[in-house]
Every structure is written in structure tokens, then in C-alpha cells.
Amino acid sequence: MFAVRRSPPVPPGSPECLVLSRAILHCTAQVLRGGAGEAPAIVEAYCRALTGASTHLPLVWAWFGDTQAVEVCPQVAAGRGVAWARGLRIARNLLTRHGPAFRALDGRPSEPFSVSTLSLWAPWRDAARTQGIRSVLCLPLQPGPGHGEGGVLVLYADTPDYFEGLTGFFESVAEMFGSILAQSAAHAALSRQATTDALTGVGNRLQFDRLCEALGPCAAGGPPTTVVIADLDRFKSVNDRFGHHAGDTVLKGTASLLLRAVRHNDSVLRLGGEEFAVVLPNTSAAQAAEVAEAMRYRLEEHRHDVDAAAALQVTGSFGVAQLMPGESLREALRRADAALYLAKQAGRNRVCLATAETPLADEPHSPTTNTVLALFRTN
Secondary structure, eight states, X not given: OOEEOOOOOOOTTSHHHHHHHHHHHHHHHHHHTTOSOSHHHXXXXXXXXXXXXXXXXXXXXXXXXXXXXXXXXXXXXXXXXXXXXXTOXXXXXXXXXXXXXXXXXXXXXXXXXXXXXXXXXXXXXXXXXXXXXXXXXXXXXXOOTTOSEEEEEEXXXXXXXXXXXXXXXXXXXXXXXXXXXXXXXXXXXXXXXXXXXXXXXXXXXXXXXXXXXXHOSOOTTSOOEEEEEXXXXXXXXXXXXXXXXXXXXXXXXHHHHHHHTSOTTSEEEEEETTEEEEEEETOOHHHHHHHHHHHHHHHHHOOEEEETTEEEEEOEEEEEEEOOTTOOHHHHHHHHHHHHHHHHHTTSSSEEESSTTSOOOOOOSSGGGGOOEEEEEOO
């Protein structure tokens, strides 16, 4: 099905190799000057450089992701065949898993192969008929050991013997792409580490600052955004009576409870100590108050297992503020914090809205709900 071509190498000084090398170096200079951006944009810039330099490369595309993916498709592409590539989907099945794309994704070496209007696989026949493709080279993108992700680089040529002697050059390009992906993954990991609270795994103060910058002032007439601030009641007594290990357990448990109460596009952050913030886009103050009340109830009912023989119950107080037109998230947080103070003053373990027009949430259901901390002995 795949006609592999094995040909002697072309000297590195061949005109085509020099043209491609010059294009790669020029693109590298632009990347180093900061003209591309994230890894996908950088890889796409190199793909454009290759197809722009050679009249024989009508299409170059790349895919990156989980090496166990059940489907690959062009994520970045360049060349006159881009429109055709948008409709290409290669599903992993009994036939394609032995084909060049998934062989490359598995990290196995590949050789150039010929395609024609008589090829067995329909996409190759279509590429030959509509795009004039005559040979294809699939190469693995490998970030390196320890990475669960990889990718594939696919190059299409309009002459049967185009890749003769150029395979080594393109293997070097693929190796460079792998390094770009590895660097991007490392940068993303560092960014996540910098914006993630080490103890609880939720966002930290830096992440909140970035959210403030991303949201900007609230636009009049736009969808509502509301911020909730939560503070554990009398948390210092947990550390004083049961030790900081127990306190850490309570903080991690609280973060987990908050995460389970929100949607995937909401943000849960630990601002410091026992104080958390929840940013709820497309949510009014009334809706956010319901979310906060659900959080309060879950927290009140939850038992934090601090060791094999003891569990703690801790309550929390919540302040809610919806962003007003022209107001920033940071300013709304200050109003939510003022509402939180009112909740503490009113007896703790309750939700309070920041706006004067909105009444306080319902009083606790019974006197027992004001209990801040209780120790339970387990059998």
C-alpha cells in the first residue's frame, strides 16, 4: 500500500538543501527576535518557511498531542494545500496503525513513500488527484524522555523523488520541532507551578492577578461576572489545637470541596492562609449566592480526616460581589471582602452579598450550624 523509496543521499550542498536551510535560518532569526510566540505558532512559522522556499512542497503540516491518540489531523499547516488539509482526519484502526502517520507517532522511523491516483488509501488518491502529490514523508516529533506527548510532521511533495537525499535534513527539522515542543511543555509546567498553590493545587494570588488583567474593567451590558470570597471560621484554632498537619488537611479538603462545586470554566484560587476566592463568569450575584450557599453547606457537613482516629468539621463565611460596569475584578474582590466581614460579624458560617440592595442569605438552619469546629472520634 505504501511504496517506500530508498535512494542514495544527495550532497548537503545541493541547491534545494541550501534553499531550505537558508529559509530555516531566516525563520530561526525571526523566532529568536520573538516574532512567533507559542510552540504551535513557531512550528507553523517554520512550516510556512519550508513551503515558501520550495516550489515542490505544496503542503507541510504537523500534529502534536498524546502519543496514544486515536486520531491525528493537521493542527498547523502551510502551503497551497492547506484548504485540502483542513478536511484530513486519520483515525487509528487496523489499517492506519501500520501506516506512516501512526508509525511516526509511535516514534518509529519512516522512509519517503510514493502516492498516486491508484493508491489503496482514499486520502492518498485524493491528494494525488486534487493536489498533485507524488511523494510523502512522515516524521516523529519527540520532545524527549519523560514526556507523554509527541507528534508527527508530514511533508508532501509534487515530484516522486523529491525526498531523495533530503530525508536527513527533514529529520533534523523534526528533531528541532521536538525540542520546541519540549521547551514549550517545560515553560507551561513552570507557568502552572508559578500560578498554582503548592498545598491545595488551586490557583494562587499570581493567578488571580492574571485573571484581573485578562478580564479588565466590566463592560456595561455585558455578561455578568461575580467573585466569591471564602474564609474558614476560626481556622487558627485548628492549627493551635491539632497542629499544622491538620490545618493543611483542612485546607486541601476545602479546596477540593470548592472545586467540586463549580464549573470547568470557573476559577478557584487560594489568596493566602485560609482565604479562597472563586471567580464565576456569566454568573449574576443572585446565582453566585446560591453557589456560595452550596459551598457553605458542603463545607459545614464535610469531615476532614486528619488522622486514623479523628475528623474535623470546619465552617466558612462567604462574601459575594458582582462586578459593576467599569469595575475591575480586584475592586469587586474588595467589596466581596467587605461582605465577608459582615458575614463574620453576623455570626459566621453564612453568605453575605456585597450590595446593600440585596438581603443577606438565609440565617443558619439551627443553632448547631454556628458550631465552628467539632472533633469526632472514629471507631
